[in-house]
Each structure stands twice: as structure tokens, then as C-alpha cells.
Amino acid sequence: AQSVTQLDSQVPVFEEAPVELRCNYSSSVSVYLFWYVQYPNQGLQLLLKYLSGSTLVKGINGFEAEFNKSQTSFHLRKPSVHISDTAEYFCAVEPYNNNDMRFGAGTRLTVKP
Amino acid sequence: KAGVTQTPRYLIKTRGQQVTLSCSPISGHRSVSWYQQTPGQGLQFLFEYFSETQRNKGNFPGRFSGRQFSNSRSEMNVSTLELGDSALYLCASSPDALNEQFFGPGTRLTVL
Numbered sequence: 258a259q260s261v262t263q264l265d266s267q268v269p270v271f272e273e274a275p276v277e278l279r280c281n282y283s284s285s286v287s288v289y290l291f292w293y294v295q296y297p298n299q300g301l302q303l304l305l306k307y308l309s310g311s312t313l314v315k316g317i318n319g320f321e322a323e324f325n326k327s328q329t330s331f332h333l334r335k336p337s338v339h340i341s342d343t344a345e346y347f348c349a350v351e352p353y354n355n356n357d358m359r360f361g362a363g364t365r366l367t368v369k370p
Numbered sequence: 371k372a373g374v375t376q377t378p379r380y381l382i383k384t385r386g387q388q389v390t391l392s393c394s395p396i397s398g399h400r401s402v403s404w405y406q407q408t409p410g411q412g413l414q415f416l417f418e419y420f421s422e423t424q425r426n427k428g429n430f431p432g433r434f435s436g437r438q439f440s441n442s443r444s445e446m447n448v449s450t451l452e453l454g455d456s457a458l459y460l461c462a463s464s465p466d467a468l469n470e471q472f473f474g475p476g477t478r479l480t481v482l
Contacts, residue, residue: 291470300374300460300473347413356403356464356471357426360413 259284259350263361271369272340278333278364280348288350290331291358292322295345304346307331318342343368371396374463374474382480388449391477395442395463401425402444403471404436407458416459419444420466448479456481 264279282290289308293301305316312324322333331348348361375394383389395402403426404416415428419438436446442463448455458478462471 293473298475300475301462302473303470306470349413351471355426356401356418356462357415357428358403358405358462358471359415360405362412 259286259288259352259357259359261348261350261359261361263346263348263364265364266362267365267367269367269369270338273337275336276334276338276342276366278346278348278366280331280333280361282329282331282348282350284350284352287353289353290322290324291349291351292316292320292331292333293347293349293360294318295347295363297344301347304333338366338368340368340370342366374461374472376459376461376474376477378477379475380478380480382482383451384482385451385453387451388447389451389479391446391448391459391461391479393444393446393461393463393474395444395461396472399463399465399472400442401464401466401471402438402442403462403464404444404446405460405462406430407460407476408454408456413460416446451481453481455479 262281291306292304307324315321345363351358377392401420403418407413418426422438433449438444458476460476461474464471
């Protein structure tokens with residue numbers, strides 16, 4: 258089985274500051290890794306995904322994440338955040354052979370002016 | 371291409387009733403998965419349907435069931451509703467098991 262741990266439930270930052278949202282996972286099988294964002298009263302939107310290849314993955318809205326196999330981590334970063342980045346962010350893993358996606362508890366990113 | 375649509379968007383029911391939620395996947399997508407999102411338990415996988423067959427199932431009681439039609443549209447049913455079933459129910463579709471999932475806006479179910 259797979260599990261995901263998002264190490265911070267809330268991350269407050271000031272506008273234009275850098276941010277890192279941390280994610281660790283465990284799995285007995287090979288998995289794909291994802292970061293999703295959820296704005297209030299909306300569904301999930303994919304930010305980026307790691308399937309294979311380069312461990313540095315670039316996504317939408319200026320976000321990027323680095324897959325670290327030895328530390329089983331997939332931390333999300335952005336060099337300069339905007340007010341509009343305020344949302345809930347979810348890290349997720351999915352086995353290679355099915356759609357049983359497991360999510361972390363989420364990190365609430367609040368960007369202050 | 372139209373995204374994943376879910377109906378209704380909001381629903382209020384009372385304990386003991388049953389409810390059916392609907393999900394229309396992106397055209398061409400054959401896999402539909404359902405998730406429950408609550409403040410206490412977060413996002414939890416309910417089940418996945420592929421070509422009208424349940425392929426995977428999460429750890430939920432038998433009161434939660436689903437089905438998929440030949441056009442890939444899916445319905446989820448919850449019988450004998452409990453207060454704890456109040457949640458946002460998200461549907462996601464993908465072409466098959468090896469692709470990313472696209473999520474709908476969800477159905478907000480409130481059980482009184």
C-alpha cells in the first residue's frame with residue numbers, strides 16, 4: 258500500500274517570497290507522483306507530475322518539484338509566490354498499474370501582501 | 371474538449387435517505403474514479419470503474435456503490451445516509467490506468 262505525508266498543514270508566506278511545500282511518501286510498489294492544487298469550492302487541478310526521467314519537474318504557474326528516490330520525497334517549490342497562489346495543495350501517489358491514487362492531508366498555502 | 375462534469379453540484383439529504391451522484395467524464399476517457407473529501411479524513415479513494423467494470427475499490431462500507439454505463443458516464447450511490455457521509459465527492463476521469471486523472475468540480479453532499 259502507499260501513503261503520503263505532507264509535513265506542513267499550513268504555510269504562511271509573504272508575496273514574492275519563495276516557498277517549499279514538503280511531501281514524503283512510502284510505497285511497496287513503483288508509483289507516479291503528483292501535485293494538485295484546490296481553490297475554494299473547486300475540484301483538483303494538476304500542477305505537475307513525475308512519471309520517469311528527469312527528477313526535476315516543471316509545472317504550471319511557475320511551480321516545480323524534485324523527486325528524490327533515496328529520501329522518498331517530492332517537494333514542491335516556487336521561487337516567488339503571488340496572492341493568487343493562496344490555495345490548498347495536495348501531494349499524491351498512484352501505482353503504475355491502477356488509478357488508486359492516495360493523497361496527503363494537504364497544505365494550506367496562504368500568501369500575504 | 372469539455373472537462374469532467376458532476377451533477378448536482380450541491381445536495382442536502384437527511385439521515386437514512388439514499389442519494390445518487392452523477393459524473394460525465396471527458397470524451398474518450400474510459401476510466402472513472404470517485405473520491406470522498408472531508409476535513410477530518412482528507413481525500414479518500416472510493417472506487418474506480420473502467421469499461422463498465424469496477425476495477426479497484428477503496429476501504430468504504432457496502433453502502434457506497436457505483437456503476438458505469440457504456441458511454442463511460444458513472445453514477446455513485448450511497449444508501450442509508452449517515453451524518454458522517456457529508457463531504458465533497460469528487461469524480462476523476464482518465465483515458466486508462468496509465469495516465470493522469472482529470473477532476474471534476476465535485477458534488478457537495480450535506481446530510482442533516
